[in-house]
Amino acid sequence: MSTAIVTGQPVPGSSLENDLRSLGFDVRVAADAAETETLLAAVPADRRVALVDARFVGHPHALRLGLTDPRFPLAAVPGAVTARPAARQALTRAVARATSAPARSAEGGAPALAVDSLADRVAGALEDDGDAVHRPELGSLVAAVPADPGARDEARRAVAAVDEEAVRLKSAVKSRDGFFTTFFISPYSRYIARWCARRGLTPNQVTTASLLTALIAAGCAATGTRGGFVAAGVLLIASFVLDCTDGQLARYALKYSTLGAWLDATFDRAKEYAYYAGLALGAARGGDDVWALALGAMVLQTCRHVVDFSFNEANHDATANTSPTAALSDKLDSVGWTVWVRRMIVLPIGERWAMIAVLTAATTPRITFYALLVGCALAAAYTTAGRVLRSVTRRARRTDRAARALADLADSGPLANGLRRVFRRGLPGLAVPAAALLGGAAVVACSALTDFGGALPVAGALLYVLTSALAVARPLKGALDWLVPPVFRAAEYGTVLALAGKAGVNGALPAAFGLVAAVAYHHYDTVYRIRGNAGASPAWLVRVIGGQEGRTLLLTVLAAVLTAAQFKAALTVLAVAIALVVLVESVRFWVSAGAPAVHDEGETA
Secondary structure, three states, X not given: OEEEEEEOOOOOOOOHHHHHHHOOEEEEEEOOHHHHHHHHHHOOOOOEEEEEEOOOEEOHHHHHHHHOOOOOOEEEEOOEEEEOHHHHHHHHHHHHHHHHOOOOOOHHHOOOOOOOOHHHHHHHHHHHOOOOOEOOOOOOOOEEXXXXXXXXXXXXXXXXOOOHHHHHHHHOOOOOOOHHHHHHHHHHHHHHHHHHHHOOOOHHHHHHHHHHHXXXXXXXXXXXXXXXXXXXXXXXXXXXXXXXXXXXXHHHHOOOOHHHHHHHHHHHHHHHHHHHHHHHHHHHHOOOOOHHHHHHHHHHHHHHHHHHHHHHHHOOOOEOOOOHHHHHHHHHHOOHHHHXXXXXXXXXXXXXXXXXXXXXXXXXXXXXXXXXXXHXXXXXXXXXXXXXXXXXXXXXXXXXXXXHHHHHHHOOOHHHHHHHHHOOOOOOOOHHHHHHHHHHHHHHHHHHOOOOOOOHHHHHHHHHHHHHHHHOOOOOOOOOHHHHHHHHHHHHHHHHHHHHHHHOOOOHHHHHHXXXXXXXXXXXXXXXXXXXXXXXXXXXXXXXXXXXXXXXXHHHHHHHHOOHHHHHHHHHHHHHHXXXXXXXXXHHHHOOOOOOOOOOOOOOO
């Protein structure tokens, strides 16, 4: 429940109180500042509270944007300010200051107010106290406190001149999206989002519907029949439409939640990788074993995402961040057609799912995976090369926050952390990613190029543990240190793929698929915790599941001492155990009150 306190004398003909009630506020009216303080003190501490000037003129959606977004403790638009329960004390202090101080003027650089608005003074007092007040971008929407009847009439005419619903629908769509989504999905999915909002459906319900649709699509693909493949392709597109709709519904209705952040962050990957498994099962029914291709596609796609995450975190708050490559990129973005070409080259989720759906319906799982692997490899080469060029040509000083985020993404376990204390000085400059790459290449090559059951992969893994510790011995602030986490992912997942492939027994590769899926979930969960400014996964969890270097070494040892059939069983047990541990901790975190209330934009659709 939320409470809005309308301050000042009501304006005849105003619909302000009705607008606030339609937004879910319990409306109370205060004649002056003293009564506002009294009413504010009487509002229960667990409620959101808003102060709104009685003279406010504007669109209801401007009030919705300013007063109902759950992501921000404090927010304001001209003539209105709000505080969630966590920020109530800050609001109370600011109200006390604002009611005892005169209106701010333009002296000393402070912004001048058109009228003496208590809500605006309170918002200013909050900012003077150092509190972060979110001020949403209103665009063509109107939010004003007119100073006289003439200005009020002018503001009302401005309100009438803008199609509020059209603005709301447009803002429900991501400002930056892929070609396929922009031109083939969003033109109608936004109306599905509005339909859902008017019927009280939540983004989480739509997200769940998208997941169920994708799982049914995977089941259809697993039948191995042409009709099943066609149905799978159609349902995959339907799942993607719902996937776009859930985000648009969240933006349209401002229904963001902690649970929604978790569902949106993880379900895309669950849907895609479940579909890969369905295709592999369908191919097996037809006598074609493509599990290695399915696992390879998952590994490649996950490593692509880690490149994105690591680069963005490394440069999230870099200072003196200049690069000729970045300048060229910005210049290319100013030319209309190059924007769409560059967005399509990276094969974002919309283009990727469309390609998978069409190829599933028209060809075979093997051809689908070949196309997917080639497309993702080219996209990975393009994006990684561009980011390497940006990194080596920019003059930037990376912060402790960036180094901490990269260390969390590295997922180093007890072995690497123990050895890093021995190698305190670490490696200089480009030797850091080079060491990680050397060790990763060694363990994957030893696993892939030798017969199953040999000791050479163990030697490669021991070298990898050593180079992993050297790579993270110092804070990851070098120009290319953001490459360390994706190299670690490629090394661990590649080793699983190579060992399972060399085992040569039925079921080894599906078991490896399950293990990589469980570990990848842990890595995605870490990413979205960092994006929500909630820190990484707890240290105990990383220790329990061994860290990336510990798991890699364990797998090579198991392959050396077990038979191929026993190794398959070990992969299955590890997959189940890791999945249970990381899922329980993830669910506990994301449904707790301390999880960040965000709706992450995620991968460009």
